[in-house]
Structures are given as structure tokens and as C-alpha cells.
Amino acid sequence: MNKAIIKNKIQVNGFISITASFEGDVITNKDLGGYVKWVDSISETKRTVSISKVDETDSTMTLDFVDHGREGKMATWARDCKIGDEFQFMGPGPAANISLNGDDYYFLGDRTAFPAIRVQLERLLQSQSKANLYIGLEGSKEEIQHYFSKYISLPxxxxxxxxxxxxxMVFVNLFEEFFNDTSSEKILWCAAERNKVLPMRKLVKEIQSELVDKYISSYWQNGLKDEEHKKNKKLDSAI
Ligand SMILES: Cc1cc2nc3c(=O)[nH]c(=O)nc-3n(C[C@H](O)[C@H](O)[C@H](O)COP(=O)(O)OP(=O)(O)OC[C@H]3O[C@@H](n4cnc5c(N)ncnc54)[C@H](O)[C@@H]3O)c2cc1C
Structure with a gap:
């Protein structure tokens, strides 16, 4: 188990962004876009959150928690915590890094996926990729503008x-206008609420030979705690 101390906290546009320091080099730049398991100090309940930023020079990471307004242990903690508080975490786990060699990229996700998507967009930018980036994001205009301002104005x-x-069907409907066109090398990255990811998973099973690379994952489930969502998620790997 690792420990972190909160150095900064910003609550804006639907997110609670927490920068925390950790000991040694437990998190490095290569973990960007990966995840840690936040651990509740009393119940030891674990929740997954993406590593949104890393600063190796002062050994800090930034985690962007969706302020989802429900009674979840992690969201409640993120709302209530203060600068100077300590918390425990496990990990890191690996980033879902997709191939940099596509022509057309499709990033589909809700706010829980914003941090991980932004890391993938930055990887593409750094690689000087000239690919087309099609981005379908579930969130308010303000949230999207705030989170992705650097990328949405790129040509x-x-x-x-x-x-x-x-x-x-919201993500399938967005993607369907593209998947029949076989003239380009397509790469799909999709993560969101489980019931919206399931139809994508089924579609991808049918068309996967047309995709150069893909990442598809459910990050939470409406009305269920994460432990219940995870049980359901296990069944999805059979699709
Ligand atoms: C690889 C991965 C990366 C993730 N990265 C992030 C991240 O960077 N930031 C982030 O905030 N989340 C992220 N998530 C999702 C996060 O782990 C879940 O949303 C988690 O359930 C939140 O825990 P909780 O204790 O707040 O709520 P839980 O106790 O799990 O759930 C309590 C209630 O809140 C609802 N709920 C949970 N999450 C949401 C939500 N986002 N919107 C609306 N209702 C919700 C549940 O349906 C339930 O009714 C990630 C998940 C995975 C698998």
C-alpha cells in the first residue's frame, strides 16, 4: 500500500482535481493515463481512478474525480478531503495506450474517461500524428471545453x-456513420458507463477485423456500487 498527501485541490466544471505527493518513484511519467486504486482508510474499499498528470520533479500525481453527486465512498471522500490530508492507494496499473499508427481515431467516453482520453490525445500530438481525431464526449459544453481546450481546436x-x-445506443449511433467506410485504418477507444459500453462491445465483435487497434471498457454502472459493477463486468469479457 502506498501513501499520498494532498497538495492541491480544485473543484471546477464537474471535476474535483486533486494533486498529491507520494514517496519515491512509485508513479512515473510512463504511468500517465494508467490508474491507481484509491483505498478508503476505514473500510479498505477500493476504487479505480486514472492518473491524469504526473510531475516527476516534485513526485506528484493529479487525479480528476467526477463530482457525480451520489453517495459513493470515493466521490464523498473527494468532495470532503482537504489539503494536507493523507490517503492510501494501490498501483499503478497500466495505461490503455493505443497504437499511434492509425489514420482515423475514435475516442468515445463519458467524464470518467476524460482523464485517460486526454492522455491518449497528448500521446498522438507528441507523436506528430496527422491522423483524424473524432471525439464523442458525454458531458456539458463547459466541462468539455475546460478539459479538452488544447485539443478541440486542432485542425x-x-x-x-x-x-x-x-x-x-448513444456511442454506437455516433460511430455507425464511420464504421462502414473501410478506406482508412481505424482505431477505437471507448470507456463509459457499462450499459452504454455493452452495445459498443457487441458491435466491435462484429467489425473487429476492420479495426487496427481498440480499447473498450466499462468504468462504472448506473445505480450500482463499483463492487457490483465489477461482477457484471466480468461477464462482459465473454461477449
Ligand atoms: C480504468 C478506470 C479508470 C477510471 N478513471 C476514473 C477517473 O479518472 N475519474 C473518475 O471519477 N472515475 C474514474 N473511474 C470510474 C470510477 O472508478 C467509478 O465511477 C466508481 O464507481 C466511483 O466510485 P464511488 O465510490 O464514487 O461510487 P460507487 O460506490 O461505486 O457508486 C455509488 C453510486 O454512484 C453511482 N456512480 C458511480 N460513478 C458514477 C459516475 N461517474 N457518474 C454518476 N454516477 C456514478 C453508482 O452508479 C452508484 O449508484 C474509472 C474506472 C476505471 C475502471
Whole structure:
């Protein structure tokens, strides 16, 4: 188990962004976009959160927690914690880094996936990729603008318009206008609420031979605590 101390906390546009220091080199730049398991100090309940930023010079990482307004242990802790508080974490776990050799990239996700998606966009930018970036994000205009301002104005970036909605087909509907076109090397990255990821998973099973690379994962499930979501998620690997 690792320990971290909160150095900064910013609550803005639906996120609680916490920068925390850790001992030694337990987290390094190569862990960007990977994840840690935040651990509740009393119940030892574990929750997954992406590593949004790393600063090796002062041994800090930034974790961006969605302020989802429900009673979850991690969200409640993130709302209540203060600068100087200590917390425990496990990990890091690896980033879902996709190939840098595609023509067209499709990033689909909700706010829980914003940190990981931003890391993938930065990797592509750093690689001087000229690929087209199609981005479908579930969140308010302000949240998207705040989080992705550096990327959405790039000439090769296309922000797909999407309203926050309960429609489970929301990502499939966004992607369907593209997947019939076989003229480009396509790469898909999709992570969000489980019921919205499941139809994508089914679609991807049908068309996976047309994708050069893919990452598809459910990050949480509406109405369920993470331990319950994880049981369901295990079943999805059979799809
Ligand atoms: C690889 C990976 C990376 C992730 N990265 C991040 C990240 O960077 N930031 C982040 O905030 N989350 C991230 N998540 C998702 C996060 O682990 C879950 O949202 C988790 O369930 C939150 O825990 P909790 O204790 O707040 O709520 P839980 O106790 O798990 O759930 C309590 C209630 O809140 C609801 N709930 C949980 N999450 C949300 C949500 N996002 N929106 C609306 N309702 C919700 C549940 O459905 C339930 O009704 C990631 C998950 C994975 C697998």
C-alpha cells in the first residue's frame, strides 16, 4: 500500500482535481493515463481512478474525480478531503495506450474517461500524428471545453455532437456513420458507463477485423456500487 498527501485541490466544471505527493518513484511519467486504486482508510474499499498528470520533479500525481453527486465512498471522500490530508492507494496499473499508427481515431467516453482520453490525445500530438481525431464526449459544453481546450481546436480534430442522454445506443449511433467506410485504418477507444459500453462491445465483435487497434471498457454502472459493477463486468469479457 502506498501513501499520498494532498497538495492541491480544485473543484471546477464537474471535476474535483486533486494533486498529491507520494514517496519515491512509485508513479512515473510512463504511468500517465494508467490508474491507481484509491483505498478508503476505514473500510479498505477500493476504487479505480486514472492518473491524469504526473510531475516527476516534485513526485506528484493529479487525479480528476467526477463530482457525480451520489453517495459513493470515493466521490464523498473527494468532495470532503482537504489539503494536507493523507490517503492510501494501490498501483499503478497500466495505461490503455493505443497504437499511434492509425489514420482515423475514435475516442468515445463519458467524464470518467476524460482523464485517460486526454492522455491518449497528448500521446498522438507528441507523436506528430496527422491522423483524424473524432471525439464523442458525454458531458456539458463547459466541462468539455475546460478539459479538452488544447485539443478541440486542432485542425484534424472533429468534436462529434452528443447530448447527455440515457440512450444506451448513444456511442454506437455516433460511430455507425464511420464504421462502414473501410478506406482508412481505424482505431477505437471507448470507456463509459457499462450499459452504454455493452452495445459498443457487441458491435466491435462484429467489425473487429476492420479495426487496427481498440480499447473498450466499462468504468462504472448506473445505480450500482463499483463492487457490483465489477461482477457484471466480468461477464462482459465473454461477449
Ligand atoms: C480504468 C478506470 C479508470 C477510471 N478513471 C476514473 C477517473 O479518472 N475519474 C473518475 O471519477 N472515475 C474514474 N473511474 C470510474 C470510477 O472508478 C467509478 O465511477 C466508481 O464507481 C466511483 O466510485 P464511488 O465510490 O464514487 O461510487 P460507487 O460506490 O461505486 O457508486 C455509488 C453510486 O454512484 C453511482 N456512480 C458511480 N460513478 C458514477 C459516475 N461517474 N457518474 C454518476 N454516477 C456514478 C453508482 O452508479 C452508484 O449508484 C474509472 C474506472 C476505471 C475502471
Amino acid at each position: 484534424n480534430t472533429h468534436l462529434l455532437s452528443m447530448n447527455e442522454s440515457d440512450d444506451q
